[in-house]
Amino acid sequence: YQRRVRGNNQYDNGVQTTYVLPLFLGVVTNPETLINGLLNKIASAGYHLDTGILGTKYLTLVLSDVGRTDVALRLAIQPTYPSWAYEFNQNIEAEATTLWELWDGDREGPGMNSRNHIMFGSISHWFYRNLAGITQNYPDSSGFKYSVISPPDANVLLTSVLTSVNAVLITPFGELSSSWTRSGGVRCVESPKNSVMELDCGPNGGVITSIDFASYGKPLGTCQSGYTIDHQCRSPASEEIVKNECLGKSFCSLEVNDAIFGAAGPYCSNFNSTSSRLHVMATCSAADSFQLKVKVPVNTYSNVHVNKLAYSNPTISEGSTPVWTNGAFRPGVDGVYSAKQVGNEVIFQVGSGTYQFSVSGGTNSLMPLQETKAGSIMKVSCPVGQIITFIKTADFGTHDETHENECRETGSSRHVVEKLCLLKDHCVINAVEDTFGASCFEKTHSKSLRVQVYC
Numbered sequence: 001y002q003r004r005v006r007g008n009n010q011y012d013n014g015v016q017t018t019y020v021l022p023l024f025l026g027v028v029t030n031p032e033t034l035i036n037g038l039l040n041k042i043a044s045a046g047y048h049l050d051t052g053i054l055g056t057k058y059l060t061l062v063l064s065d066v067g068r069t070d071v072a073l074r075l076a077i078q079p080t081y082p083s084w085a086y087e088f089n090q091n092i093e094a095e096a097t098t099l100w101e102l103w104d105g106d107r108e109g110p111g112m113n114s115r116n117h118i119m120f121g122s123i124s125h126w127f128y129r130n131l132a133g134i135t136q137n138y139p140d141s142s143g144f145k146y147s148v149i150s151p152p153d154a155n156v157l158l159t160s161v162l163t164s165v166n167a168v169l170i171t172p173f174g175e176l177s178s179s180w181t182r183s184g185g186v187r188c189v190e191s192p193k194n195s196v197m198e199l200d201c202g203p204n205g206g207v208i209t210s211i212d213f214a215s216y217g218k219p220l221g222t223c224q225s226g227y228t229i230d231h232q233c234r235s236p237a238s239e240e241i242v243k244n245e246c247l248g249k250s251f252c253s254l255e256v257n258d259a260i261f262g263a264a265g266p267y268c269s270n271f272n273s274t275s276s277r278l279h280v281m282a283t284c285s286a287a288d289s290f291q292l293k294v295k296v297p298v299n300t301y302s303n304v305h306v307n308k309l310a311y312s313n314p315t316i317s318e319g320s321t322p323v324w325t326n327g328a329f330r331p332g333v334d335g336v337y338s339a340k341q342v343g344n345e346v347i348f349q350v351g352s353g354t355y356q357f358s359v360s361g362g363t364n365s366l367m368p369l370q371e372t373k374a375g376s377i378m379k380v381s382c383p384v385g386q387i388i389t390f391i392k393t394a395d396f397g398t399h400d401e402t403h404e405n406e407c408r409e410t411g412s413s414r415h416v417v418e419k420l421c422l423l424k425d426h427c428v429i430n431a432v433e434d435t436f437g438a439s440c441f442e443k444t445h446s447k448s449l450r451v452q453v454y455c
Contacts, residue, residue: 014037014041015041015050015051015055016038016041016042016045016049016050016051016055016059017050017051017052017054017055017059019034019035019037019038019041020038020051020055020058020059020062021054021055021058022034023035023038023062023065023066024058024061024062024065031066035066035068036412036437038062038063039068039071039412040437042071042075043412046080047071047074047075047078048075048078048080048081048082048083049075049078049082049083050082053119053120056119056120056122056123057122057125059072059075060072060075060076060123060126060130061125061126061129061130063075064126064129064130067153067415068415069130069131069152069153069155069156070155070156070159070160070224070414072126072130073131073156073160073162074222076123076126077161077190079190079192079277081103081104082103082104083103084099084120084123085192086103087099087100087105089192089195090106091194092106092107093106096115098115098116098117099116099117099118099119099120099121100113100114100115100117100120101113101114101115101117101119103120127165127167128167128169130152131151131152131162131165131167132149132151132165132166132167132178132179132180133148133149133150133151133152133178133180133305134147134148134149134167134169134176134178135147135148135150136148137303143171143172143173144169144171144172144173144176144297144300145173145299145300145301146300146301146302146303147171147176147296147300147301147302147303148302148303148305149178149292149294149302149303149304149305150303150305150345151165151178151180151292151305151307152307153307153344153345154307154308154309154310154344154389154390155224155390155391155414155418157182157290157307157309158182158185158186158288158309158310158390159223159224159392160188160223160224161188161189161190161223163181163182163183163187163200163202164179164180164181164182164202165178165179165180166178166179167179171297171300173297173298173299173300174297174298175295175297176295176296176297176300176302177293177294177295178292178293178294179292179293179294180290180291180292180293181202181203181290181291182202182288182289182290183201183202183203183204183205183284183286183288183289183290183291184201184202184204184205184206184284184285184286184287184288184289185205185283185284185286185287185288186212186223186281186282186283186284187199187200187201187205187208187281187282187283187284188223188279188280188281188282189278189279189280189282190223190277190278190279191256191277191278191279191280192256192276192277193256193257193258193276193277193278194256194257195256196253196254196255196256197253197254197255197256197278197280198251198252198253199242199246199251199252199253199280199282200250200251201250201251201284201285201286202284202289203291204286204289204291204360205250205284205285205286205289206250206284206285206286207248207249207250207284207285208246208247208248208249208250208252208282208283208284208285209247209248209283209284209285210247210282210283211239211242211243211246211247211280211281211282212281212282212283213226213227213239213279213280213281214238214239214241214242214243214278214279214280214281215227215229215230215234215235215238215239215278215279216234216235216238216256216261216276216277216278217230217233217234217235217238217276217277218230218232218233218234218276218277219234219277219278219279221279223281224414225393225395225414226281226393227279227281235261235262235263237261237262238261238278241254241260241261242254242280246282250284254278256277256278261278287360288309288310289309289358289359289360290306290307290309290358290359290360291356291357291358291359292304292306292356292357292358293354293355293356293357294350294354294355294357295353295354296350296351296352296353296354296355297352298352299352300351300352301349301350301351301352302349302350303347303348303349303350304347304348304349304350304355304357305345305346305347306324306345306346306347306348306357306359307344307345307359308344308345308346308359308389309359309389309390310389310390310392310454311359311361311389312386312387312389312455313326313327314359314360314361315359315360315361316346316357316358316359317357317358317360318333318336318355318356318357319333319355319356321333323336323339323348323357324339324346327341333355334353335350335351335352335353335355336348336349336350336355337349337350337351343422343423344389344390344422344423365382365383365386365454365455366392366452366453366454367380367382367452367453367454367455368452369393369450369451369452370450370451370452371448371449371450371451372431372448372449373431373446373447373448374396374431374432374433374446374447374448374449375431375432376431376449377428377429377430377431378428378429378431378449378451379426379427379428379429380421380426380427380428380429380451380453381425381426381427382425382426382453382455383455386425386455387423387424387425387455388421388422388423388424388425388426388427388453388454388455389422389423389453389454389455390422390453390454391414391417391418391421391422391451391452391453392452392453392454393450393451393452394413394414394416394417394418394449394450394451394452395413395414395449395450396413396416396431396435396436396447396448396449396450397413397447397448398446398447398448412436412437413436413449416429416435416436417429417451421453429449429451431448431449436449
């Protein structure tokens with residue numbers, strides 16, 4: 001492999017698979033360079049994959065292994081071609097109910113073009129391993145004798161459209177399951193045209209108190225970085241329609257189409273129907289809370305990872321009984337043997353049985369948004385006695401309305417700030433391209449760094 005690497009750290013022709021396979025196999029001496037190269041390739045493709053049968057199997061797994069489950073999730077739910085969701089979101093033929101053999105099966109002829117082909121179903125491994133978090137302790141475990149339940153980190157739990165996952169695995173010892181739900185806080189929904197938008201605060205999330213963003217047409221950005229309006233392609237009535245339907249409710253739904261929202265503008269006619277979509281960001285009356293229900297088969301054991309979200313000192317309960325308070329394990333629940341804190345997680349050692357862990361009641365403070373010009377130094381700090389538990393906003397690029405969406409890559413910016421700042425009482429960030437990478441290429445617009453954290 002090393003003999004085939006070109007001077008620009010590109011292997012072979014530089015498609016995504018040429019980065020993914022070496023990273024998965026561990027045959028590179030410069031993994032950080034290849035990780036950045038892969039992230040840049042994905043971003044430049046508009047968060048679409050360009051992989052075939054081999055690369056697709058490992059793409060999302062590698063992204064999660066390098067701490068970028070947020071990027072893997074963007075690929076998994078991408079509604080436009082090429083993607084899994086495109087197969088039931090396109091308007092050329094009936095929506096798919098089984099996986100296609102070709103990403104562009106709707107545009108190809110009948111030869112070698114199956115509509116019932118499992119090969120791209122390899123992503124289901126990632127669903128179980130990285131979204132539900134079901135793995136086992138290799139090499140000591142076989143048949144999930146010693147399982148691990150580890151849902152995504154707070155970066156995904158708090159800043160993505162994903163709010164719940166439920167998975168069941170039948171093992172030689174019986175049923176092993178992981179089911180998690182996040183309630184309350186900020187909720188995001190991204191719904192393609194001709195679908196139904198469902199906005200839900202969750203079982204313990206209260207009611208919708210504000211609609212912070214709503215745009216039907218071609219909205220830009222992500223839940224993680226914040227949404228912005230494409231003024232040339234939007235329905236001006238979007239926000240009012242969503243507010244009328246959703247405010248004061250714990251759950252609401254709306255059909256996403258021109259009949260409900262009206263035409264989004266003449267500029268939108270340049271895009272096919274899969275490019276029209278509704279993005280909504282809302283706030284619920286209850287603070288963020290997290291529930292994780294697991295079932296561990298008889299004669300087996302599990303390490304259950306419970307994320308603290310953005311709380312510095314939460315209470316974690318099993319059922320109604322606290323098992324973690326004031327930073328320490330509290331015994332008293334049968335089958336829950338011990339616990340330890342590792343980073344932003346508390347890991348519980350449990351035996352066979354069914355458990356329901358919940359996280360709430362912590363104290364956290366949202367610090368003011370900071371901004372500094374490129375080339376400057378930013379210092380981020382918490383009040384005395386607190387540490388940085390979550391990065392709410394991090395982006396390096398331009399922030400004026402005219403150019404901000406062509407000169408930002410918030411996913412990589414967040415990753416950099418997390419490495420420098422998470423779990424510290426303060427951190428210092430050098431707002432230069434050597435730290436964040438080139439966010440604008442040849443663009444000359446004024447750049448800056450924006451950061452906002454929870455302590």
